[in-house]
Amino acid sequence: MIYALIAIVSVFSAACAQMLLKQGARQGYAPWWRQYMNGWVIGGYGIMFATMVVNIWCMHNGLQLKEISIIESMSYLFVPALSWMIFKERITWRKGIAIGVIIVGVIVFFL
16 A cells, blocks of 8 residues: 555656656757756656656555556646646646546546
């Protein structure tokens, strides 16, 4: 159970890393290579790498791959919520229905 909670925190961290990557993409940089070599992007990919290591560690210590896969699907919940809060992106009714289907799927899987 503790490894599942750690994996959920890892997925949330990966969603935060995606916010860093988006922020890095929104910046305007003169040389093209600076678009990929700035603090936002490097930090985002660093956090992504760390979450990958945490997920491997959780699988090594007892979580099955199918459980990690379902937990990873929570990113479809975290990313829209964070993008709505941070970047004021709209969540359309179609996205809302899709998020609801994902929630139901996760609940059914874990019952």
